[in-house]
Amino acid sequence: MSAFAEPYLITLPKLGAPDIGYISVADGQGAEVPFAVQRVFWTYYTPESIVRGRHAHHRTEQVLVAVAGRITVITETAAGGLHTFRLEGPHVGLYVPPFTWHTMQYSHSAVQLVLASQPYDEADYIRDYDQFRTLVRNRAAG
Template sequence: MQIKFIQLQKHGDERGSLVSLEEQKNIPFPIKRVYYLFGTKEGVRRGFHAHKTLKQVAISLRGSCRFLLDDGKEKIELLLDNPAQGLLIESMIWREMYDFSDDCVLLVLTDDYYDESDYIRSYEEFTNQAVSAIS
């Protein structure tokens, strides 16, 4: 599995920093939905799903959290802690987020609107579909 980080151009001076997010420029898809997670309690894991077609970019605006990404063949764990870096999560990738810092604010941009039918919430169902797609 190839992990793709998107380096976001940071502008700033002694007053502070600014990062601009633009669809089809530094975000590789049309942005249809934006949401963010914050106030996640210690020891809580989130995610536990994959998307059939949805693509996402996750950015830790503040603090940090860890991701477990799984394509059905390989699992990769990584730390997201840079507000000038986005993590591209393609479709059919199982994701779990954990080890949230107390101050973590995780922003997620998606290429489509919320659609419950796009979610795969059973890991067994995900692995069955991922193996079928590989074969």
């Protein structure tokens, strides 16, 4: 991973057919997920008016998947680039690298699955936006 990686979409395998249904697979540190998965969690029943996320991570890498519904993810990279991603299919994931500020907004029926490279650690979270920008500047300079 470079000093500051960029977020990107991952297309997961979509196996099956309309008459029998589909399965998608994400192998940790395989072709689909660029890290060993250490934690899995999901969010659901989030009101459409709520914006979640509003943080970055020091170390954790994530892949976000809308297994149901629609999720709009806005990322800000360490270099300041803003990107908007619309996750609407359970066979597409969004890779979110460390030092990427991100927010998510959900359709009412959305279920978000998150694959994470690290177990939960509150110290890994950067929850203050100004602190995020300062850390990024300091890391880039040092």
